[in-house]
Amino acid sequence: MPDPLVKIEGLTRRFDVSKPWLNRVIERDDKQFLTANADVSFEIAKGETFALVGESGSGKSTIAKMVVGLLPPSAGTIRFDGQRIDASLGIPRSLRRRFQMIFQDPFASLNPRWRVGEIISEPIRTFGLMNATDARAEAARLLEVVGLSASDVTKYPHEFSGGQRQRIAIARALSSKPEFIVCDEPTSALDVSVQAQILNLMRDLQDEFGLTYLLISHDLSVVRHMATRIGVLYLGRLVEVAQGKRLFAEPQHPYTRMLLDAVPDLALSGRRRRPVEGEIPNPISPPSGCAFHPRCPLAFDRCRTEIPQPRPTPAGQAACHALDDMVPA
Amino acid sequence: ETIRWARVADALTLDPHSQNEGPTLTLLRHIYSTLVSRNADGTLEPSLATSWEIHPDDPSIWVLTLREGVTFQDGSAFTAEDVVFSYERVLHESSGFRAIHADVEGAEAIDDYTVHVKMSGPSPLYPNNLTNFFIVDKDWAEANDVVAPQNFAAGEENFAVRNTNGTGPYKLVSRDPEVRTVMEAFDGFWGDAPAATEVIYQPIPEAATRIAALLSGEVDFVQDVPVQDIARLEQTDGVKVVTGPENRNLFFSYDMTSEKLRSSNVDDNPFSHPEIREAMALTLDRDAIQKVVMRGQSQPSAAPLPPFVNGWTEEMNAYDAPDVARATELVKSVYPDGFSVQLDCPNDRYLNDEAICQAVVGMMGRIGIDVSLNAQSRSLHFPLIEKWETDFYLLGWGVPTFDSAYIFNFLVHTREDSYGAYNGGKYSNAEVDAKIEEIATMTDLEARDAVIGEIWDQVMEDRVFLNVHNQLLAYAVKDGLNIEVHPENQPTMWTVTFD
Amino acid sequence: MIAFIIRRLIQSIIVMVAVAAVSFALFRFVGDPINSMVGQEASIDDRQALRDSLGLNDPIITQFGRFIGNALQGEFGISYRLQMPVTELIMQRLPATLELALVSGTLAFITGLGLGVYTALRRRGVLSNVIMTGSLIGVSLPTFLIGVLLIWVFAVELRWLPSNGRGEVVSIGSWWSTGFLTTSGRLALILPAITLGLYQMTLIMRLVRAELLEVLRSDFIKFARARGLSARAVNFGHALKNTLVPVITITGLQLGSIIAFAIITETVFNWPGVGALFISSVRFVDVPVMSAYLMMIALIFVIINLIVDLLYYAVDPRLRVDRAAHSH
């Protein structure tokens, strides 16, 4: 594996969701924390697409926000090309310029009062990369790069469809010539036919500019299509990391298997699936031991008491006690 | 017969010696009697005192002979004791009437119906000061712990504020301050039994509401009638209006002694120039104010005192027709570009006070005096005069003693000790001051009048006041009810008759 | 729940202290009380002496401390002007204002609710548009003018209703006087109640309409319709109940301002309530009455707020669970 561009170690994020002080005093409650991410470690190599999958609330977006410096981590470090990214420490502009983010909702991610040209050139202006005229020309150029017309710079976001807006958001992300782009569910608000356009565009851009992606999605098929490596999150913990296609071929963690089972797939039409039992537990009071044990068909005593540590698997690593027994190290 | 009576404000208290204030006196007069009272024409007449004269041996003693057979409303008899007690009470620190009786050294009961009032010196006009002096029952006051008048500084309430025991024509039935006060005729009253056996007194501050109440038949008698409504009321069936002069003059005054004014754009004091004062007098169109602003409800005059006050003369009263051209010239002669000044004016005290000021602002503007008007509530206006924080102001002054000395003491004498409290213009003339002090103790009334004349001559020459008019009062009553206008705006319900 | 109430109480106390400071500060600046306390004859020295004895020359902090201390005991001193204990004075006048506020508040609430529901359900109807536009006239004229016009029409010209005052009142117990029990008392209420309530009615009506329209568009209403529930059940059982939460809040707050707004109505109709008391005390710079009035308004506001919060609890089950879930 080449040198990692992004290296995340022991990343943890807690949110204070305690009741107000007075309530705690009267009701004799302790402070309550929601652990959105616990002890997450992974690396992203230059030029690869690392994907994070997991159900709603598993902490995907929280990782994304910490990685781009929107949230400070509670513990652990994020290094970008060796330099630390930590919102609470302040991030130098020269570093900021090198990463960007694309968001889920194409309707909320563009300021409706700004012209498309202004939106796209905002990073250029903020980083002081070009003068105003050049910035305008650059915005027009970028629009063509993402498959829109240069004359669209004077329009407002509401004049575009969802897919077109996502293209504009991508153009904005490209404008500061970043190396790394975090994409938080970039297509989940789009129709499949448009999703295909965006996914194709993202791939094309990656080829053209040598971009590195952190792709977040809950759609396994999208992830499979795009990712070089995949991390599976459950209740804030990384339960499995594996090479893209191999994760689907030979899932190691029972949760990964369960997820794969749950996905209705066109080609599997007619297959009788085994629906998963139960729902995701409340993240404020996650189950002891392995958080997945109440839903896990393989759970045994140790799962209830001990948090499993990641251990190597053929295609990567997974955190499951059952693996110990099945695949003795 | 019941009479429902509305006016702009309520009595502040029922304590007879606490507040020297118009509406309070008016209401109290119905419950408490005074030693001496004043007729509608302004002359003194006996009340609880049947006669009063200067002691033949000592010019500083007034001998009062009291009425016999008078009882208080609680049934106890009225005697000299009560008068002496009332004197003590009215002279008490917390009394609001001390200044009126400032020359009194003490009162002494000679017998049950004779009282000697010892003055600090000869006080020939002192009985004029007795018309607002209410007599209380000594035993009642002592029993209820109200030997001293209400003193708000002490922070406690006084029994006499809401309870009464007078010798007057009416007994208090109920009182809800600022809402209504009900009185019924006192059957033991020493005078004639009143025709109106019940009086319901209601303060209604809003003029339109007050008149509406009369027009809709909710009240019988409205005391403060806005001048503009008089015509309509006169035409309305079932309502009539009676008018008469009030013991009150409205005038402007100004600071003529300061080096520089607070509100002027020029570097000296414009009012210190006689030309300016003359110009202002020349541009004031009193007749226009009378016709338009007052709708005839005023008597324009140059003298700052009503005709029935001792000291008034015909020639003082005369004024020249306005001459804007000449006035402009006079202003130009001192200030070629004119000057500016602020006029302070109350807007809730006198009949059309604000409108009068506004009209005067226009008149001054025409001769190059740029006046800005600061019209505000009386509670904010009067302190300006007291604290010498005004350059130019409107004031109305009544003369309850019917004597010019009252005006001199408060408005003309240099401000010192108890003198000059309302001399807001800082007028100061040592000669005049001496004369004012002199007349206080003069017993020779003719000589005294002569000195008064001298003082007035000086004051008029110096143009200390720019008088506008003598206010007329208008009462609106329902038909079938007869009432006279009282010069001090203190109508008496027991003299009311019904057709 | 207990914590919630305690927090509310602490907040209320802070509000009250702030209001006390403001009301105290306010009247250190408005006019000069001495002037209205003494007659025109009082000399300069007399005035100064009075100022001293009233403590008006002490340092501001001392005066404020004294003020708070007294206020806590319900002691606002003696009215400079009426020379009665202020607390008693206010208690005497409060029934009039409360009755007026209650009647006009109820009037405003009922008609506002009714018209609001009507105009929301018949959104495109002609009558709805007339009501909506007409109600704006009510808020486009100053209250005092409306009052004066009502008096002119109904008291002076038509002579149907009294122009001022409360009519006959009956005392209940030692401190409550009511105009509800006599005909003249009830008649006297009509015009002032309309004048005072008009503005609030418009407000409530518009609020109800807006909220109801919002709720009617919500998914659960669509779902209720899709289940075949009757229009009545949908509009009133489901939609209206859900509009009540915001409506209660605003109406509650309005009740406080009704009492304050009564200043104008009471002035015009010579209604013997605390509002009229306040404005005349402003005119005469009757400091104790003014401070007590402001404190009273704040207290009423705080109490109403508390009641509204409790009503919230009663109406909305979501609030009964711990609030932590909502707090982020």
Next chain:
Amino acid sequence: MTPETQAPQTKAPGRLYRAWDSDLAYAFRTAPVAIVATLVVLVVVFCSVFAPLIAPMNPYNPAALNLMNGFTPPMEPNAFTGEVFLLGADGQGRDMLSTIMYGTRTSLFVGAMAVLFAMVMGISIGLFAGWRGGWVDSALMRIADVQLAFPAILIALLVFGIARGFIPDGLRDQLAIWVLIVAIGLSDWVQFARVVRGASMVEKNKEYVQAAQVIGAHPLKIMFRHILPNVMGPVLVIATISLALAIIAEATLSFLGVGVPPTQPSLGTLIRVGQGFLISGEWWILLFPAVTLLALALSVNLLGDWLRDALNPRLR
């Protein structure tokens, strides 16, 4: 990469055309009430702004008045001077028409400036509270609560009282109007602050704000350049309705005796004075200013109302 050429390639229409073609403009064109209201407001604003040019006389210049013209009924010659006034003259001999024009000017000025003041204050506080959240937000909103406990009139009395203590003599006249503006404005900022706070709390969680944060844009820039334009809709609605309220508040204040100097009457002062002549029969002194105020406030209210509906896409 297939360039998408779906967007209609017609030449981009001009700014003016776009404004005319916008939903708001369309909604406006099809709402007769809004059109009439706008016309009324425009006429009133025009007459008041250009009052010095078109009014028959300058009623604010006391020297130009002739007291003898007082109480001249409309269209009738005055008994003393023979002058005729279209809408009559008031008690000071001022031509009612001119006085109303100038009075509206004052009222509008006071109203507009008060709303502007409230708006600037409310928006700043609201944006700040919404952006910072936490205890800053709670504290600011508690202050707003306290402020709500005091109705506008009481606040205005407070401001007046304080101002009186500071403003030197001779300047009261000129400053009275500014005091009034501050007084009314101060009592009105809460609404703006609350709405802006609420809206900006919603906006700040939108992804376009995060996008700006990712590139490290300054918080002030985010607040004012990103969030503010997006919360202006409700602000505009409140501003319109506040304008009507401010004009009426000014009238009410002058009824209570605190207001602009009587020599420079506003509509409110005119009505306050005029209502004293309701019974006496000089109806024109009350009627014309009252109708003007009603027309102005009603139109502004109607516009605000319409705007509220028009800006709320779900209501259409």
Next chain:
Amino acid sequence: MTDAKTEPLLSVRDLVVEFPTRRGVLRALDRVSFDIMPGEVLGMVGESGAGKSITGASIIGLIEPPGRIASGEIRLKGERIDTLGPEAMRRVRGRRIGMVFQDPLTSLNPLYTVAQQLTETIRTHIDISKGEARKRAIALLDRVGIPAAARRIDDYPHHFSGGMRQRVVIALALCAEPELVIADEPTTALDVSVQSQIIEVLKDICAERGAAVMLITHDMGVIAETADRVAVLYAGRMAEIGPVRDVITEALHPYTAGLMGSIPTLTQETDRLVQIPGAMPRLHAIPQGCAFNPRCERAFAPCRETRPDLISREGGRDVACWLYDPARTGELRDA
């Protein structure tokens, strides 16, 4: 086009739904026809804005004014329901046609307990006592898989998790035993792992009661697993209807084919996804002829001129495309 043997439960013919707007009248549905057989699960797919929800809403008579059914007819067991009065239609809703909406968070009235909402609905349609209605409600909750239903029934909606809430919603839709259930994206707002549970419950319980289901979704996977037949909507028009397996494996309409190709799968290896250029037209700018023609690689002359109607093909398949009209394919060869 349908089996002659059984009469369809629901029959929609040439349904046109219009919304008057400032830019003219929008046709949200343009001559849409399809049938649902008793007990059948009909999937309805299409991109956002294709008109899926409007179809559901018009069947149940809940199109929001000023929208209206401009023409066409809807029959339930042969009886016309699009012309029923409000009161009669109300009785059809819930009783004969149940409806499940997308977002379980907002579908329930937060101020009433689940029991109140269930019994109210049951008693609106079935004349039984409160106690009995409650019993039914508990049984139903139990059936849709709510653990400890008897205890949880008195909870408020906010006490339930998203998946549980959707189960409650399904219970509400089914509580008067309707013959047809319209489920408008019942799982879009839910987690992947919960999605399959909900679909399972819905499918099972309808099968159990013999209710037909119209399953609206844009997730082809769900359709593939659940539906018997699928209808594809494009720009308010029916593009293709047919048995699920056939449509997926061998789409007739170029749009359907493109759609299938654009979906990444878990099994097939594709380097590039099939990409249909452009986007579905907005309703006020539907091109002349076939609505899909500007995006269609196989478009030929008639596509740009005349709108194709559904053409029946063998195997119970219908497709609206000129490519399958023998009379026109000649032109293709000519070109």
